[in-house]
Amino acid sequence: MNPRLLMSSVALTLAMVGSSALADKASDTLNAAFTKELESVDSYFNSAREGVILQRSIWDGLLYLNQETGEYEGNLATSWQWVDDTTLEMKLREGVKFHNGEEFDADDVVYTVKFVANPENGVVVQRNVNWMKDAEKVDKYTVRITTNGPFPAALEFLAGPVSIYPNEYYAEAGPAGMALKPVGTGPYMVESVDPGKHFVLKKYEGYHGGPKGKATIGTVDIRTIPDVNTQLAEMFSGGLDFIWGVPADQAEKLAAMGRLNVVNESTMRIGYLELDAAGRSGADHPITKRAVRQALMHAIDRKAIVDNLLKGKSKVVHSACFPSQFGCEQDVTTYEYDPEKAKALLAEAGYPDGFSIDLYAYRDRGYAEAMLAYLAEVGITANLKYLQYSALRDLRHKGETSMSFQTWGSYSVNDASAITSQFFKHGKEDFARDDEVKAWLDVADTAVDPAVRKENYSKALKKIADEAYWVPLFSYNANYVFTKDAAYTPTPDEVVRFFHVRWN
Numbered sequence: 001m002n003p004r005l006l007m008s009s010v011a012l013t014l015a016m017v018g019s020s021a022l023a024d025k026a027s028d029t030l031n032a033a034f035t036k037e038l039e040s041v042d043s044y045f046n047s048a049r050e051g052v053i054l055q056r057s058i059w060d061g062l063l064y065l066n067q068e069t070g071e072y073e074g075n076l077a078t079s080w081q082w083v084d085d086t087t088l089e090m091k092l093r094e095g096v097k098f099h100n101g102e103e104f105d106a107d108d109v110v111y112t113v114k115f116v117a118n119p120e121n122g123v124v125v126q127r128n129v130n131w132m133k134d135a136e137k138v139d140k141y142t143v144r145i146t147t148n149g150p151f152p153a154a155l156e157f158l159a160g161p162v163s164i165y166p167n168e169y170y171a172e173a174g175p176a177g178m179a180l181k182p183v184g185t186g187p188y189m190v191e192s193v194d195p196g197k198h199f200v201l202k203k204y205e206g207y208h209g210g211p212k213g214k215a216t217i218g219t220v221d222i223r224t225i226p227d228v229n230t231q232l233a234e235m236f237s238g239g240l241d242f243i244w245g246v247p248a249d250q251a252e253k254l255a256a257m258g259r260l261n262v263v264n265e266s267t268m269r270i271g272y273l274e275l276d277a278a279g280r281s282g283a284d285h286p287i288t289k290r291a292v293r294q295a296l297m298h299a300i301d302r303k304a305i306v307d308n309l310l311k312g313k314s315k316v317v318h319s320a321c322f323p324s325q326f327g328c329e330q331d332v333t334t335y336e337y338d339p340e341k342a343k344a345l346l347a348e349a350g351y352p353d354g355f356s357i358d359l360y361a362y363r364d365r366g367y368a369e370a371m372l373a374y375l376a377e378v379g380i381t382a383n384l385k386y387l388q389y390s391a392l393r394d395l396r397h398k399g400e401t402s403m404s405f406q407t408w409g410s411y412s413v414n415d416a417s418a419i420t421s422q423f424f425k426h427g428k429e430d431f432a433r434d435d436e437v438k439a440w441l442d443v444a445d446t447a448v449d450p451a452v453r454k455e456n457y458s459k460a461l462k463k464i465a466d467e468a469y470w471v472p473l474f475s476y477n478a479n480y481v482f483t484k485d486a487a488y489t490p491t492p493d494e495v496v497r498f499f500h501v502r503w504n
Contacts, residue, residue, distance in 0.1 A: 024238075024241060025483075025485045025486075025503050027219075028217060028218035028219060028503075029217075029218065029219040029220075029221055030217050030219070030220045030221070030241050030242055030486065030498065030501060031221050031223075031239065031240045031241045031242070032220060032221070032222045032223075032240065032241065032242040032243065032496075032498070033222065033223055033224070033225045033231045033234070033240055033242075033243045034050045034222055034223070034224045034225070035050075035224075035225070035226055035228065035231075035245055036048050036049070036050050036224070036226070036363075036389065037196040037197070037224050037226070037388075038050045038051055038054070038196055038224070039051075039196070039390060040175065040179040040195075041054055041058075041178070041179045041180075041182050041190070041193055041195075041199070042175045042178040042179045042182070043055035043058075043059060043161070043163050044116055044123045044124065044128075044129070044163075044175070045122075045123070045124050045175050045179065046124060047124050047125050047393075048389065049269075049409055049494060052161070052409075052411060052412065052495060053495060053496045053498075054182075054199065055161070055163055056186070056495055056497060057186055057187060057188040057201060057215075057220070057497070057498050057499055058182050058184040058186045058188055058189070058190060058201070059163035059164065059165070059182075059184035059185065059186050060075050060076050060163065060164060060184065060185045060186050060210070060212070061075055061076065061158055061159055061160065061162055061163055061164065062074075062075060062076045062077040062080075062090055062092075062109070062158045062159075062162070062164065063075055063077060063080070063155060063158045063159035064159055064210065064211040064212060065156070065159040065160070065414075066211065067491040067492075067493065072155050072159055073211040074093070074210070074211070075093070075159075075210050075211055075212070076092060076093050076096065076104065076109075076164055076185065076210075077090040077091060077092055077093065077158075078091050078092065078093050079091045080155075083144065085150040085448055086133075086146055086147045086148075086149060086150060086151075087144055087145070087146050087147075088144065088145045088146075088147070088154060089138070089142065089143070089144045090109075090142070090143050090144075090145065091141060091142055092104070092105065092106060092109065092141040092142065092143065093141075093208060093210070094141055095208065096185055096208045097185070097206055098166040098169070098183050098184065098185050099183050099184060099185070099189035099190075099204060100166065100169055100183045102166045102168055102169060102183075104164070104166075104185055105140050105141060106137040106138070106139065106140055106141060106142060106143045107137065107167050108164055108165065108166055108167045109135060109137075109143045109145075109164055110135040110136065110137050110143060110167075111165070111167030111170065111171065112135075112162075112163075112164050112165045112167070112170075113132050113134070113135035113145055114134065114135060115165075115170070116129040116132070116162070117129055117130065117132040117133065117134065125161070125411070125422075126427070127417075127418065127421065127422045127427075128157060128160075128161040128162065128411060129157075129161075129162065130148070131147055131148055131151040131153075131154065131157065131445075132145060132146075132147060132148070132162075133146045133147055133148045134146045149446045150446045150447065150448050151445065151446060152446075152447070152448060152450070152453065153326075153413070153415040153417045153418070153445070156413045156414060156415045156418070157413060157418075160411050160412055160413045161411045161413070163184065164184075164185070165178070165183075165184070166183055166184075169183050170183075179193070179195070180193055180195070181193070185207075185208070186204065186207070186212075186499075187203070187204055187207045187212055187213075187214055187215040187499040188201035188202065188203060188204060188215055188220060188498065188499065189201070189202050189203075189204045190202075191219075196224060197223065197224050198221075198222070198223050198224070199221075199222040200219065200220070200221050200222070201219065201220040201221075201222070201498065202218065202219055203215045203216075203217065203218050203219070212497075212499055213499065213500070214499070215498065215499040216499075216501075216502050216503070217498070217501055217502070217503065220498045225240075228243075228245070228246060228247065228250070231243045231246075232246070232250065232254070232481075235260060235481060235483075236259075241482060241483045241485070241486060242480075242481075242482040242483070242486065242488075242496075242501070243480075243481050243482070244478050244479065244480040244481070244490075244496060245478055245479070246262075246479040246480075246481050247366075247479070248309065248310060248311035248312055248479065249311075251264065251312075251479035251481065252311075254481060259484070260481050260482065260483060260484065261480075261481065261482050261483070261484060261486070261488075262479060262480070262481050263479070263480045263488075263489075263490055264312040264313060264477055264478070264479050264480075265313065265477060265478055265480065265490035265491065265492060266312075266313035266314070266475065266476075266477050266492045267409065267475065267476045267477060267478050267492060267493070267494035268322045268324070268325075268409055268410050268412055268414070268475075268492065268493055268494060269322075269407050269408065269409035269410075269475065269476040269494055270317050270321075270322055270407065270408060270419075270472065270473070270474065270475050270476065271364070271367065271405065271406070271407045271473040271474050271475075271476065272317075272320070272405075272406055272407070272408075272470045272471060272472050272473050273296065273359075273371075273403060273404070273405055273406075273470065273471035273473065274396070274401070274403070274404045274405075274406050274423075274429075274431055274470060275287050275293050275296070275402075275403055275431060275468070275469060275470060275471065276288070276399075276401065276402040276403065276431045277290075277293060277431060277432045277433075277467065277468075277469050278430075278431055278432055278433035280399030280400075280431055280433075281399055281400050281401055281402045282402070285357070285402050286349065286351060286355050286357065287357070287402050287403060289349045289350075290467055290468065291345045291346070291348045291349035292345070292346065292349045292351065293467070293468035293469070293471075294335065294345050294468045295341075295342040295343075295345035295346045295349070295378065296342070296375070296380075296403075296468070296471050297335035297342075297468050297471050298335050298336070298337065298338045298339070298341045298342040298345065299337075299339060299342040299374050299375055299377070299378045299380065300337070300371050300374045300375070300471065300473070301337040301374055302316045302337070302473050302474055303316050303337065304337070305367060305370050305371075305473070305474065306474050309366060309367055309370060310367075310474060310476065310477060311477075312477035312479065313475075313477040314474050314475050314476060314477045315474065315475050316473075316474055317472045317473065317474055317475055318330070318332055318334045318335075318465065318472055319332050319461050319464075319465060319472060320419070320420050320423070320424070320461055320464045320465070320469070320470050320472055321416045321419050321420050321461065322410060322414075322419065322475065323475075324414060324492075325410065325413075325414050325415055325416045325418070325419065326414065326415045326416060326450075326453070326454075327415065327416035327417075327420075327444060327453055327454050327457030327458075328416050328420075328457070328461070329454075329457060329458040329461040329462060331458075331462075332461055332462050332464075332465035332466075333462070333465040333466050334465075335468070339374075339377050339378050342378040343378050343379065346378065346379060346380075351379070353379055354378065354379025354380045354381065355379075355380060355381070356380075356381040356382075356383065357380065357381070357382055357383070357402060357403055358382070358383050358384075358385050358401070358402065358403065359371070359372065359375075359382040359383065359384055359385065359403050359404065359405060360385045360386075360387060360392055360395070360396075360401045360403070360404035360405070361384060361385070361386055361387075361392075361404065361405040362386070362387055362388060362389040362391075362392045362405075363389070363407065364405070364407075365384075365386060367405070368384055368386070368405050369384065371405065372384060382403070392404065396428070396429060397428040397429065399428075399431070407476065408422070408423075409476075409494055410422075412493035412494060412495055414493075416444070416457050416461075417441075417444070417445045420441060420457065420460060420461060420464075421441045421444075421445050423470075424437050424438065424441060424460065424464065424469070425438050425441055425442070426438055431469070432464070432467070432469040434463065434464075434467070434469070436463065437460045437463055437464060437469075440456040440457070440459045440460040440463075441456070441457070441460050443456040444456035444457040444460065476494075478490065478494055480496075482501075484504070485503060485504055486501055486502065486503060486504065487501070487502045487503075487504050488500065488501045488502070
């Protein structure tokens, strides 16, 4: 459905609902929607933004990053200190209970760390946990976490993707049980899960408060509705109170109507083209040639896509990271939109008439189609292969994609290790396989001296840009649409904190 038809249908819906209440404030229920079907609610066994959002509401980490001050605050831990370069001692909050009544103490931290740090247990995003080596209990409310070598970004991860699970429950239930009946210490507890489709959260009356503060809305009812137009129709009919990720054109029209709150905020997510420079998908394909990859950089008008499609607070990015992240070098080779230069590079590489190639994608079809058009202008026929996220992820892990349109939000960790090191250290998602880049990142990830970290991230990012291993495209923004009966201030980390939503 195009935006004109969409707004016509919305206008019709408005006429039908008249002045009826748009929110379920009376029953203290916030009705929200996810666009992507979540593989598992267990936060260690999914890599989706929807999973991060549920994680922050259901579970707690040891630390919390204050979005206003940028400072770490104690959450399940109350204080912490580095005993040496690889040992972090943490004092734990007393009097905390999990949603099932199990008492929180050092045993839970030790069990969680030991479980997730063991690669045999298959945590989906290994980069979030493989920096931890072990944990030991000092006393009931004191633990020591040891790392696999110095890891200065540890606090970022302990404030983000590392959630603490109840040891007794998780030992029995495992990931499968946690996915169906999640148990945490967070401000919301889970009343029910219909896998991938429907999640009902209830305010945890026994929540300790901490830096998150207690939730004020009693129930958050989340349904998976893949089609944004259907979400918008439900917003106007009163079936939904809160959605996000609304395309820019539709958000602008909704804002002009004045019937809903429409708020735009930047995010840490960036879009990029992942290029098989190492030839994992076939040694003879064009992408293995540096000049071809540079041609791709020049062929796409990234600013036009930002200005006309993403809009809002999005920006063109040039480096393989998000600009605010520690170590994200910005002084790298840049490639301006220049189709004639792209054609010359293709001819230099032996493709004066272009070539055909598959472009894989899992989201933002409109952005992908715009890139197809730009590539066609320089003679590259790109065939769009649009798949579900999990299916495309599996293909990429097997090295079977030569070019794919990807996005990464770094789990909202404000450190280059959460993105650059995720994709350029010879893991399943490294299509460059550059030993020199990996060596620099190994140093940057482990050096205690911030200057040494920056120097080595800089070297790695400069080479990634010089070799055009990626085509960094743009940063994302998010349009949040919610009822006038609710109040919420989005944050740049793209984490919807339901526990901060209030009724007016």
